[in-house]
Amino acid sequence: MLKLELRPQPSKWMSLGSPLLALALTVLLGLGLFVLLGKDPMRGLQMFFWEPIKSAYAWSELGIKATPLILIALGLAVCFRSNVWNIGAEGQFIVGALAGGWVAMQATPDTGRGIVVLILLAGVAGGAAWAALTALLRDRFNANEILVSLMLVYVADLLLSWLVYGPWKDPNGYNFPQSISFLAVTKIPRLFEGWRVNIGVLIALAAVAGFWLLLFRTYAGYALQVGGLAPAAARYAGFSSRRALWTALLLSGGMAGLAGALEAAGPLGQLTPYVPAGYGFAAIIVAFVGRLHPVGIVFSGILMSMFYIGGELAQSRLGLPKSITGVFQGLLLFALLACDTLIHYRLRWAAVRKAA
Amino acid sequence: MESYALLIAAAMNAGTLLAIAALGLLINERAGVVNLGAEGMMLVAAIAGFATAVHTGSDVLAFAAGMGAGALLALVFGLLVIYLNTNQYAAGLALSLFGTGFSAFVGIGYVQAKLSTRPSFSLPLLGDLPFVGPALFRHHPMVYLAIALTLALAWFLYRSRPGLVLRAVGESPESAHALGYPVRRIRLAAVMAGGALCGLAGAYVSVIYTPLWVEGMIAGKGWIALALTTFATWRPARVLLGAYLFGFVTMLQFHLQGQGVQIASQFLSMLPYLSTIVVLVLISSNASFIRANMPASLGKPFFPGS
Numbered sequence: 119m120l121k122l123e124l125r126p127q128p129s130k131w132m133s134l135g136s137p138l139l140a141l142a143l144t145v146l147l148g149l150g151l152f153v154l155l156g157k158d159p160m161r162g163l164q165m166f167f168w169e170p171i172k173s174a175y176a177w178s179e180l181g182i183k184a185t186p187l188i189l190i191a192l193g194l195a196v197c198f199r200s201n202v203w204n205i206g207a208e209g210q211f212i213v214g215a216l217a218g219g220w221v222a223m224q225a226t227p228d229t230g231r232g233i234v235v236l237i238l239l240a241g242v243a244g245g246a247a248w249a250a251l252t253a254l255l256r257d258r259f260n261a262n263e264i265l266v267s268l269m270l271v272y273v274a275d276l277l278l279s280w281l282v283y284g285p286w287k288d289p290n291g292y293n294f295p296q297s298i299s300f301l302a303v304t305k306i307p308r309l310f311e312g313w314r315v316n317i318g319v320l321i322a323l324a325a326v327a328g329f330w331l332l333l334f335r336t337y338a339g340y341a342l343q344v345g346g347l348a349p350a351a352a353r354y355a356g357f358s359s360r361r362a363l364w365t366a367l368l369l370s371g372g373m374a375g376l377a378g379a380l381e382a383a384g385p386l387g388q389l390t391p392y393v394p395a396g397y398g399f400a401a402i403i404v405a406f407v408g409r410l411h412p413v414g415i416v417f418s419g420i421l422m423s424m425f426y427i428g429g430e431l432a433q434s435r436l437g438l439p440k441s442i443t444g445v446f447q448g449l450l451l452f453a454l455l456a457c458d459t460l461i462h463y464r465l466r467w468a469a470v471r472k473a474a
Numbered sequence: 475m476e477s478y479a480l481l482i483a484a485a486m487n488a489g490t491l492l493a494i495a496a497l498g499l500l501i502n503e504r505a506g507v508v509n510l511g512a513e514g515m516m517l518v519a520a521i522a523g524f525a526t527a528v529h530t531g532s533d534v535l536a537f538a539a540g541m542g543a544g545a546l547l548a549l550v551f552g553l554l555v556i557y558l559n560t561n562q563y564a565a566g567l568a569l570s571l572f573g574t575g576f577s578a579f580v581g582i583g584y585v586q587a588k589l590s591t592r593p594s595f596s597l598p599l600l601g602d603l604p605f606v607g608p609a610l611f612r613h614h615p616m617v618y619l620a621i622a623l624t625l626a627l628a629w630f631l632y633r634s635r636p637g638l639v640l641r642a643v644g645e646s647p648e649s650a651h652a653l654g655y656p657v658r659r660i661r662l663a664a665v666m667a668g669g670a671l672c673g674l675a676g677a678y679v680s681v682i683y684t685p686l687w688v689e690g691m692i693a694g695k696g697w698i699a700l701a702l703t704t705f706a707t708w709r710p711a712r713v714l715l716g717a718y719l720f721g722f723v724t725m726l727q728f729h730l731q732g733q734g735v736q737i738a739s740q741f742l743s744m745l746p747y748l749s750t751i752v753v754l755v756l757i758s759s760n761a762s763f764i765r766a767n768m769p770a771s772l773g774k775p776f777f778p779g780s
Contacts, residue, residue: 122558203563255751259759264510264563265701266754269747272694276747280740399571406564439582441689444575448514451568452550459558 121468122459132461137407137418139460140453147449157436165435166428166446176427178315182385183423185318186211186377188415190401192329193370195410199333201346202366206252206267207374208398209274210245214375215382216278217244219297219389222304222382223286229303237304237383238321238376245375246368248274253367257360263367275394282389297389306384318380323416325373330412342366374398396444400426403451422447479609481722481729486613489714489721490620491675491683495699496706496713497620497627498671502548503703504631505664506644506771510566511551513696514573515544515669516676521581523677524687528587536681537674544673545666547573552665556658559775570696578689589685614682621714623671628710640664644769647776657776672696694747701750705757707767716753723749 145163152162170180190207197204218241225233251270255261279295288298306316333339345352345362352359377397382389404422408414429443495512502509509515523540527533551569554560596602600611631637640660642650647657679695680687698720706712727742735742758764 205567255755259755260761260764261751261754261758262701262704265697265704266751268697269694269701269750272747273744276740276744280738283740284738399574402567403571439579441575441578441582445572445579446575448568448572448575451564452554452572455554455560455565455568456558459560462559 121466122463123466125462125464128461129464132457133409136457136461137409137414137454139457140407140450141421143453143457144446144450147453148446151442151445155438157438161436162432165431166424169431170424170427175313178310178313179427180420180423181315181319183426184416184419185322186381186397187401187404187422188322188419189318189325189377189380190370190374190398191404191408191415191419192325192412193373194401194405195408195412195415196329196333196339196342197366197370198405199346199410200342200362200366201349202363203264204249204252204267204367204370205264205402206249206269206271206398207370207401208394208396209267209271210248210371210374211378211381211398212271212274212278212394213248214241214245214378215386215389215393216274216281216378217241217375218379219286219300219382222300223298225301225304227301229301231303231307233304234306234383238379241375241377241379241382242372243375245378246372248375249367249371250364252371253364256367257363263363271398278389278393279391282391286389288388295391299388300383304383305387306380314385316380316384318384321376321380326412326416333412338365374401400447403447406451407454425450475605476608477729477732479605479607481725482609483612484725484728485718485722486610486617487683487721488724489718490613490617491678492695492699492702492720493620493714493717494616494623494678495672495675495696496702496717497623497710498544498668498675499699500668500703500706500708500710500713501627501640501671502661502664502668503772504644504708504769505640505661506647506769506774506776507552507555507661507665507668508562508566508773509548509551509569509665509668510563510700511547511569511573511696512566512672512700513692513694514570514577515547515672516573516679516692516696517577517690518547518573519543519673519676520680520691521577521584521687522673524581524587524589524680524685525584527589527681527685528584531590533681537677540673540677540681541670542673544669544671544676546669548666548669548672549662551669552662555775556661556665559777562773562775574690581687581689584687585689587687589681592682592685616678616682624710624714631710641769644771647771647774651776651778657778661776672699675699698746698750701754704764705753707757707764708769709767720746720749 149159152159170176194207218237221237221240248270252263252267255266256263282295282297286297288296306318308316341357342362342365345357345359400422404415404418408418425443425446429440432438432442433440495516499512519540522543523536526539527536547569551565554565555562595612595614597611601607631641639655643657643660651657679692702713702716706716724746727745730742
């Protein structure tokens with residue numbers, strides 16, 4: 119029978135190969151699912167892996183979706199590397215969108231273009247403040263950050279709902295639950311005329327470089343990771359675990375908030391109950407599939423965006439529910455976790471010993 | 475007075491589904507495994523149960539389908555964390571994310587579906603009593619079953635030999651292994667039992683409690699159930715009481731709205747989530763108290779011979 123055998127040291131190759139293996143497994147399962155549903159599996163593959171990248175316009179759409187995923191996943195990678203389990207990025211994203219949106223709503227016809235910077239800063243502050251609640255309760259009262267950050271997602275969602283149904287509702291909006299449309303001056307500048315992709319992509323790429331430097335070229339990043347890998351060693355070295363907790367949560371909250379503000383003042387242009395699109399949760403998968411590495415996260419962020427766009431296309435062209443995206447995202451993470459076993463263990467055939 | 479009787483009844487009903495899920499999670503946590511996939515298992519079980527109820531018209535079959543779905547997902551989770559040594563948090567998250575997507579996907583055809591008229595129940599004589607009748611004795615049998623389950627689980631954990639072994643596996647898997655108990659198989663069984671109960675709770679939500687299917691309808695109840703096990707310091711009776719308390723908080727919003735309280739409904743809807751946080755803060759601030767009650771090997775993988 120198959121037996122797991124501990125490798126002398128973790129395999130570098132499998133650490134990179136595991137996400138690819140997991141993707142292959144997910145594609146196979148996906149093909150099976152299409153056959154099961156009576157759809158042409160080749161058409162399915164085309165929707166997910168060709169249509170989203172076949173033209174410059176398609177890449178613009180891909181960039182729109184990959185930007186928030188990459189931004190949030192970068193912050194989460196720092197969290198997970200320091201063994202802080204922030205799974206409430208979705209809530210931090212919402213509060214970032216609320217804070218950025220509030221600034222955008224203050225714009226008047228005389229406002230200058232500089233307001234975009236304020237919108238983004240407000241987003242960062244909002245997301246970081248929301249994450250700070252989790253950090254505070256963990257630090258001060260030892261409350262589990264997984265549950266607290268997740269509960270705060272529901273609270274943020276209800277807060278958004280209250281605002282767009284109540285105080286922030288557009289008085290001329292035919293009673294729809296939505297804020298006023300932000301003035302043009304608040305719009306995140308687009309990169310090319312006619313395409314939706316905006317400078318958020320550049321911010322995300324700059325953030326990738328910044329996080330790479332932080333994690334692998336600074337003392338603070340090193341201290342964070344030691345705390346995650348070997349808490350006892352970190353204590354011995356005098357690295358503060360409280361500091362790591364606050365740094366990780368404020369950073370990831372700020373990144374999620376930035377993504378929220380970019381989304382509100384970018385593609386959305388107003389606040390509605392549909393601001394949360396699940397990016398905060400999908401980014402958890404992006405972070406893991408990207409090996410918690412900034413460069414890996416770029417690739418996994420693009421891949422996950424392909425899943426999103428593929429799901430939308432599968433809905434409009436194949437008549438499948440859009441939620442197929444969520445199925446594939448979940449399958450990918452499952453497959454990845456299973457394949458990751460091969461980093462530390464190898465499979466061996468072992469003869470079954472018969473009892474004497 | 476009548477409205478208070480109904481509030482108590484509604485609180486018990488809402489608490490029941492939390493209690494069943496949390497008792498399930500308590501079983502696998504007592505064996506040393508944290509399953510963050512509760513939300514996902516409950517969602518998949520909710521649609522499995524609802525679809526079964528729509529097609530067969532049988533609530534009992536619907537509950538069985540929910541339990542089966544929950545146990546099956548828990549099996550996948552269990553194989554990953556127990557036999558492949560996967561991080562329990564990551565695998566549980568994967569299960570929750572997958573369950574959310576999968577249930578939305580398969581449930582799309584059932585969004586408009588309706589179940590036949592839901593039966594009403596009343597215990598003979600007791601159900602006709604003033605006040606206590608409508609408050610305590612006109613519940614769905616599942617409410618009483620949850621109470622029985624609590625007692626049975628308490629007996630199992632503290633008075634039976636298999637329960638002792640289960641706790642030993644959660645406290646010190648090395649010792650249990652040395653004594654010859656199959657630690658990993660026991661953990662897998664505990665994880666599946668936890669999944670089955672989460673599944674039962676999920677099916678109860680879609681078949682009896684709500685009863686309909688909406689995407690994401692569990693709305694955090696799986697996570698609240700996870701918090702409940704900590705809140706109850708891993709003791710069955712406290713789980714049930716805690717669940718009723720949460721049920722009360724959940725139902726309070728409707729009661730307050732009925733009383734014409736002028737607070738935006740969104741703030742009232744925040745109550746269950748905020749009280750979960752408050753309760754976690756209260757119970758966790760005493761770290762040594764938690765540590766004294768928590769299964770010592772909770773969340774730690776066990777690999778024989780490593």
